[in-house]
Amino acid sequence: MVWIPRRISGRIGKAMSILVDAASRVLVQGITGREGMVRTQLMKDYGTTVVAGVTPGKGGQNVCDVPVYDSVEEAWQASGPLDISVVFVPAMLVKNAALEAIAAGIKLVVIVPDRVPILDVLEIARFADIKGARFVGPNTLGLVSPGKAVLGMIGGRAESAREWFRPGPVGVTSRSGGMTSAISYYLTEAGIGQSTIVHVGGDAVVGMSHPEVVASFQEDEQTRLIVMFGEIGTTQEERVADLIENGNVTKPVVAYIGGKAAKSGTRFSHAGAIVEGTRGSHASKVERLQAVGVQVVDSIADIPQVAAQLLDSMGGKNE
Amino acid sequence: MARIYEYQSKNLLKKGGVPTPQGEVASTPEEARAVAERIGRPVVIKMQVWVTGRAGLGGIQFADSPEEAEAKARELLGKKVKNFVVDRILVEEKLDIEAEYFAGLVIDDAQKCPLLVFSSVGGTGIEEIARTHPEKITKMPVDILAGLREYQVRNLIRKTGITGKPLVQLSSLLTRFYKVAHAYDARSAEMNPLVLTRDGKIYAADCHFTVDDYAVFRHPDLGIEVAREFDRPPTELEKIAYQVEEKDHRGTFYFLQMIDEVSPQDLAIGFNGAGGGGSMMSMDAVLGRGFKLANYCDTSGNPAAAKVYRAAKIILSQPHIKGYFASGSGVASQEQYHSARGLVKAFYEEQLEIPGVIRLGGNFEEKAIEILGTYLKGIPGEVEGYGRDDSPEFCARRMEELIHAGESLGHRVRSIEVLSPPAERYSFEILTGNLFIDQDKCRDCQSKGCVEACTAGILAIEDGRAALAISREDAKRGKCTECLACEIFCKFHEQDAIFIHLPIPGLKEYRDSLINGLDPASDLGKDR
Numbered sequence: 001m002v003w004i005p006r007r008i009s010g011r012i013g014k015a016m017s018i019l020v021d022a023a024s025r026v027l028v029q030g031i032t033g034r035e036g037m038v039r040t041q042l043m044k045d046y047g048t049t050v051v052a053g054v055t056p057g058k059g060g061q062n063v064c065d066v067p068v069y070d071s072v073e074e075a076w077q078a079s080g081p082l083d084i085s086v087v088f089v090p091a092m093l094v095k096n097a098a099l100e101a102i103a104a105g106i107k108l109v110v111i112v113p114d115r116v117p118i119l120d121v122l123e124i125a126r127f128a129d130i131k132g133a134r135f136v137g138p139n140t141l142g143l144v145s146p147g148k149a150v151l152g153m154i155g156g157r158a159e160s161a162r163e164w165f166r167p168g169p170v171g172v173t174s175r176s177g178g179m180t181s182a183i184s185y186y187l188t189e190a191g192i193g194q195s196t197i198v199h200v201g202g203d204a205v206v207g208m209s210h211p212e213v214v215a216s217f218q219e220d221e222q223t224r225l226i227v228m229f230g231e232i233g234t235t236q237e238e239r240v241a242d243l244i245e246n247g248n249v250t251k252p253v254v255a256y257i258g259g260k261a262a263k264s265g266t267r268f269s270h271a272g273a274i275v276e277g278t279r280g281s282h283a284s285k286v287e288r289l290q291a292v293g294v295q296v297v298d299s300i301a302d303i304p305q306v307a308a309q310l311l312d313s314m315g316g317k318n319e
Numbered sequence: 320m321a322r323i324y325e326y327q328s329k330n331l332l333k334k335g336g337v338p339t340p341q342g343e344v345a346s347t348p349e350e351a352r353a354v355a356e357r358i359g360r361p362v363v364i365k366m367q368v369w370v371t372g373r374a375g376l377g378g379i380q381f382a383d384s385p386e387e388a389e390a391k392a393r394e395l396l397g398k399k400v401k402n403f404v405v406d407r408i409l410v411e412e413k414l415d416i417e418a419e420y421f422a423g424l425v426i427d428d429a430q431k432c433p434l435l436v437f438s439s440v441g442g443t444g445i446e447e448i449a450r451t452h453p454e455k456i457t458k459m460p461v462d463i464l465a466g467l468r469e470y471q472v473r474n475l476i477r478k479t480g481i482t483g484k485p486l487v488q489l490s491s492l493l494t495r496f497y498k499v500a501h502a503y504d505a506r507s508a509e510m511n512p513l514v515l516t517r518d519g520k521i522y523a524a525d526c527h528f529t530v531d532d533y534a535v536f537r538h539p540d541l542g543i544e545v546a547r548e549f550d551r552p553p554t555e556l557e558k559i560a561y562q563v564e565e566k567d568h569r570g571t572f573y574f575l576q577m578i579d580e581v582s583p584q585d586l587a588i589g590f591n592g593a594g595g596g597g598s599m600m601s602m603d604a605v606l607g608r609g610f611k612l613a614n615y616c617d618t619s620g621n622p623a624a625a626k627v628y629r630a631a632k633i634i635l636s637q638p639h640i641k642g643y644f645a646s647g648s649g650v651a652s653q654e655q656y657h658s659a660r661g662l663v664k665a666f667y668e669e670q671l672e673i674p675g676v677i678r679l680g681g682n683f684e685e686k687a688i689e690i691l692g693t694y695l696k697g698i699p700g701e702v703e704g705y706g707r708d709d710s711p712e713f714c715a716r717r718m719e720e721l722i723h724a725g726e727s728l729g730h731r732v733r734s735i736e737v738l739s740p741p742a743e744r745y746s747f748e749i750l751t752g753n754l755f756i757d758q759d760k761c762r763d764c765q766s767k768g769c770v771e772a773c774t775a776g777i778l779a780i781e782d783g784r785a786a787l788a789i790s791r792e793d794a795k796r797g798k799c800t801e802c803l804a805c806e807i808f809c810k811f812h813e814q815d816a817i818f819i820h821l822p823i824p825g826l827k828e829y830r831d832s833l834i835n836g837l838d839p840a841s842d843l844g845k846d847r
Contacts, residue, residue, distance in 0.1 A: 034569070034800070035621065090568065091533065114571060114620055117534035118426060119504055122463045125431035130464075141652055153621070156652040156682030164650060176596020178619070178648020181681070185650045185707065202595050205428045229596060234428045258599045300600065301710065 017145035017196045018171070018216040018223075019108060019136070020048075020084060024149060027075055027106065028053045029097045030088035031063045035112065035153065039088065040064045045158030048149040052079040072104040084108045086142070086151050094138060095120035102133045110151045111137030114202065121205050128207065135207030136200065141177035143198040154181060154199060168193015170307060171217035173210055174229035175200055175236070176258065183229060183256075183303055190304035192311065195222040200236075210236040211243055218249045225252050225310055227303060230289075232259035233280045237289060244292040252310045253294045254303060257285050320506040320529035321546040324367045326409045328528040332510075335499035337492055338522045342411030351392030354410040355385040361413040362388050365525075366395050368403040369551075371444070376400055381413060402551030414524055418485075419512035421445060421456075422493055424500045426507070433461040435472070435497065437489075439479035441512035455479055467497040488521045489513070496523075503541070504534030536565075547575075554579065556636060559825045560616075563629045567751055570622025570653070572630050575615040581639040583729055587611040588718065589634040593647025593658070594619040601646035601678070604711035608719050610644075613637045618661075621653035625751055625801035625821050627661025632823055635669050636830055639729035641722050643675035643700075646714055649707040651681030659687035659704070660803040663694045664819075667810075671700040673730045674721035678714045680707030694811050701725065734834060735827040738820050745784075747791050749799040752821040754806075758784040760816035764809075769817060772808040775800045785817070 020026075026043065030036045031053025041064050044050050050066050052075040059070035069075040076082055085101040087094060087109060094116045101109050102124070109128070116138040128135055136143060142152015146165040154177070155161025164185040172187070172194055174180035180199040187194060198213050200206050208216075210228055217223040226249075230237040237257065243249040260282045286296050295306055326344040333339050341358055344367065345351040355362045366378040373379050378400060382388035388410060398405045421441035427434040438448050438456045449456060457478045461467050473490040481489065492513070500508040506529045514524040530538065535546035545553040545561040553561070560574035581587045588605065590612045592598025598617045605612065614637060618630045634643065645662070658679055666675065675695075679687040688704035695702045701721055705714055740746070746755040761767075761784040769785050770778045777799055779788035785805075789798055801819070809817040 034797075092536070115533045115568070117504055117537070118506060118531045119433075119463065119501065119534065122426070122431055122433065126462065126464050153652050156654065160652075160682050174596070176594060176599075176648065178594035178651050178681070179596035179600070181650035181652060182597065182648040182707070205426060205431055209428070231596065231599075236428070239429060258596050260603060 017148055018213070018220045019143060019196060019198070020145055020149045020151055022047050022049065022148045024049060024083045025079075025081060026050045026149075026151065027072065027082045027085040027101070028066070028088065029055075029072070029085055029101065031055055031066065031068055032058050032061065033088055036088040037063055039086075039112075039153045040066060042153065042155065042157050042161070043086070043150055046144075046150045046155070046161055048151065052082065072100045072106070076104050082106050084110065084151060086110045086112065087137075088112055091115040091117075091138075095123060098124045098135060099127055102128055102131050107133045109133065109135040109207075110140065110142055111135055111201075111207070112140060112142060112152050114139035116203070118203070118205055121203065121207075125205070125207060134212075136198065137207060138201055139203045140201040140206070141180060141199040143196060145196045146194050152199075154197065164188060165197060166193040167195075169195060169222065169224040169311060171195045171213075171220065171223035171226045172197040172229075173200060173213040173217070173226070174198070175202060175210070175231045176229055177202065179229045179258070179300065183227060183300060186300065186304050187227070187307060190308060192304060192307055195220060204234060209234070209239070211239040214240050214249055214253070215243060218251055223251065224314060225254070225307055227307060228253060228255040230255055230257040230285060232257070232282050232285070235280070237285045241288045241292045241294070244294065252314075253289075254306050254310065255289050255294050255296050256300055256303065257282055257289075257296065321532055321535055321543045322369045322529050323541055323543065324369075324407070325365065325526060326367055326407075327541065328508075328526045329409075329523065331499050331503055331528070332496065332523050332526060335502070336495045337499065337510075338520065339526075340411040340414055340522050340524060342409055344407050344409050345392065346396070346407045348389045348392040348396065351408060351410050352385045352389035355382060355388035358410070358412050363411050363413045364388060364391050364395060365409045365411070366398070366400065366405040367407045367409055368400050368405060370401050370403065378405075414514050414522060415517045416514050417517045418515040420489070420515070421448060421509075421511045422496060422513055423509040423511070424497060424505060424507065427460065430460050432463055433497075433501075435459050435461055435467065435475065435493065437476055437479065437493065439481055445509075445511070461497065466501075467494055469494045484519065485515055485521065492521055500528070503528065503538060504531045505529065506531045547573075555825075555829055556633060559823065559829060560630075560633050562824055563626070563633070567623070567626050570620040570626055571617060572622060572626050573617040574630065574633060576637075577612045577614055581613045581637055581729075583639050585611055585639065586722075587613040587640055588642045588644045589613055589637060589640045589730070590615055591630060591634055591643065591645040592617045592619075593645070593651060593653075597646070597648030597651070600648070601644070601711045601714075604646070604715040605644055605718065607712070608715045610715070610718070613640045618658065619647065619651070619653065622657065622661075623801045624657040624661040624664075624803040625819075627658045628665045628803065628821055629823050631662055631665035632669075632826065635665065635671070635730065636732055636826060636833070637730070638732045638833065640673065641729050642673050642718050643671070643677075643702075644714070644718050645676070646678035646711050647680070649678065649680035649709075649711070651679075653682060655679040655681050655683050655687035656690055657802060659690040660807055663690060663807055664803050666695055666698055666700070666702060669733060671698050671702070673700050674718070674725055675700060675702035676705065676714050676718045676721065677702060678705040678709060678711065680705070680709070690807075694807060732830050732833055734830055737827070740818070745786065747787050748795040749801055749819070750795065750797045751801065752819060754799065755818045755820065756785050757814075757816040758786070760814035761785055764813045764816070766813060768808050768812055769805040772804040774802050774804060778805060
């Protein structure tokens with residue numbers, strides 16, 4: 001059963017969103033597990049085209065009317081070309097699963113589990129680079145292009161995902177899963193829709209990080225404004241500032257940086273949110289972003305208003 | 320980034336063929352003397368703590384004789400340095416230094432690869448070297464799939480002007496260093512200084528490894544108790560919490576103690592966040608109202624109700640906290656009723672007396688708030704549930720108001736009752752505990768609602784009594800999702816016949832020692 005969005009404006013209907021579309025053919029790895037089953041239901045209910053699942057040893061079963069295969073290669077042969085794989089296997093098996101998907105020819109892998117060893121992530125990154133593939137995560141809730149498709153577990157179930165996220169001109173990228181949804185929900189409440197919402201993942205090294213997502217939004221016809229939820233630690237926000245400074249990103253960016261109160265050297269749950277020396281600190285990120293013209297807000301609650309003002313100044317509709 | 324001690328790092332290097340000074344670890348002055356005797360030359364004695372700049376803190380001493388080594392060891396052992404008490408020291412041969420270098424391995428999040436860093440100047444911190452001698456530092460990204468080749472290292476080091484035998488020695492040494500770091504999932508590794516001695520040998524005179532938290536499970540030999548980065552050793556409560564996290568991979572449970580001993584005067588609260596970003600935002604909100612956090616905790620990633628229950632029990636093992644504050648992003652994708660049920664079971668068992676503000680916004684928030692409201696009426700403390708349209712700031716204010724209204728003296732930690740149901744009681748094992756059903760009580764049950772409440776559908780009515788509908792093996796393997804719905808239904812709507820035992824190893828002992836230590840004359844804990 002495919003959910004047809006009620007309101008599709010002409011432009012939104014034609015353009016492909018940055019990473020996924022209703023027509024994208026999606027595989028679920030680990031489809032027979034606790035999360036795999038529940039989120040396959042979410043994705044299907046929302047309108048994502050889930051065509052196959054993989055759990056080694058469980059080939060021949062069905063989950064939510066999706067056929068299960070023993071390997072990605074077998075799934076590809078039986079179900080036809082696959083665009084995207086969403087991975088729900090235990091952390092210690094993620095590397096093997098992601099390499100399998102990429103080797104089979106899948107060009108986008110969404111890695112939901114957390115606690116994936118960092119060297120495993122580096123291996124996936126290197127192999128993806130060689131094969132021309134990309135990945136989101138690990139430790140990601142996933143992403144959603146409102147009215148088209150959801151990948152991962154963002155929204156939890158289709159009903160809430162439909163309520164919280166609406167199509168529109170704002171691209172959202174965030175290092176916090178919960179805040180990805182929160183920001184998007186507050187935008188929706190203010191009558192501002194979203195083009196694509198990406199949770200890049202909470203870890204120290206992730207596949208597509210803020211700069212890669214922001215660069216994609218720059219190329220995306222639907223996106224007119226970018227909202228970024230940054231955090232202390234890593235170089236992601238600084239690299240977004242570099243893109244703006246070099247003129248590679250010209251769309252307006254609104255940012256919030258979390259972790260103002262965090263102590264240096266102590267990690268507050270996200271593995272990526274640790275300040276090493278002065279590098280990656282809250283103050284240094286805010287300063288760097290402001291220097292290139294990013295509107296950095298002090299409170300999440302200010303985002304919808306700032307976004308509305310910027311959109312109004314550019315003209316055009318918000319939904 | 321779990322840290323390991325210098326002597327542990329050196330043992331790893333030694334095994335991997337990287338020369339280190341002759342030496343051994345000691346934990347008594349007598350042992351230090353024996354090591355110095357075995358070495359038979361002047362020695363250096365180094366306290367083993369996770370603190371940088373040990374020399375400046377007096378933590379590195381020299382001794383020319385075994386007697387002196389013993390005396391110096393006596394001075395160092397037991398010394399308090401920042402958050403550490405020195406309990407072990409490394410006794411090593413003193414090197415005759417010709418030159419010092421720096422070598423390190425870090426992970427570059429932008430290039431997504433390991434980055435090998437070398438400097439022909441060493442001894443001080445790399446930031447300092449970068450400031451004073453930027454031209455002496457070279458770096459190279461490592462292809463993690465291909466590994467690091469000796470010739471690549473040689474080309475790297477050559478750029479700093481090093482030639483001849485040291486060039487060859489260093490190239491080989493750094494290649495092996497990389498292999499060790501990689502094999503042990505090092506999040507960072509540093510040899511500083513690398514020492515060239517007057518007789519032409521090179522040793523890792525000091526080294527420092529951190530291990531990726533998420534890969535610690537691959538290295539039980541390292542004996543890492545709590546795989547988290549700390550600037551101090553983990554507390555007892557953190558160790559207990561970490562065991563819960565290790566044994567249950569459904570979602571995240573992260574627990575950090577922020578105040579070792581909350582005093583009755585502290586305006587400190589137990590903090591239960593959900594999700595990294597939402598937790599930090601919520602933390603900012605409560606700190607903004609002048610509260611202190613007794614602990615920082617994050618239960619997210621769709622944890623089972625049983626895991627949230629254990630988190631709450633651990634948070635409530637901190638005496639004198641004035642309130643229980645739970646808040647995440649507000650728009651969570653996880654099924655929030657799991658968290659609600661976990662909290663209900665914990666608060667009810669504790670007969671929570673302090674107020675709680677529980678912000679469970681997101682997926683199924685209405686159901687979650689309803690669970691809190693329905694089942695927590697009977698406890699002494701006031702607990703309020705909030706959703707996505709209530710801001711963390713508003714909730715922090717409610718916390719403040721409730722604490723002031725109640726004039727609570729703070730949380731009393733209770734002993735944990737030892738469970739001893741009769742042997743004939745019907746029970747079965749579940750993933751992380753046991754489920755007991757007092758089937759005699761089922762006779763008086765009108766609704767048999769436990770079967771309906773069970774989201775996993777593993778209960779059925781047999782001969783008028785609730786029982787497992789699947790095999791015991793399947794229940795134990797996780798078919799029972801530990802959602803706690805059957806217990807809560809039966810307790811509040813029917814006969815209170817179901818009890819789910821979810822043990823937390825070490826918590827009873829911890830609480831008992833706390834109760835006894837706090838005030839031996841107190842009868843706290845005896846009342847239940």
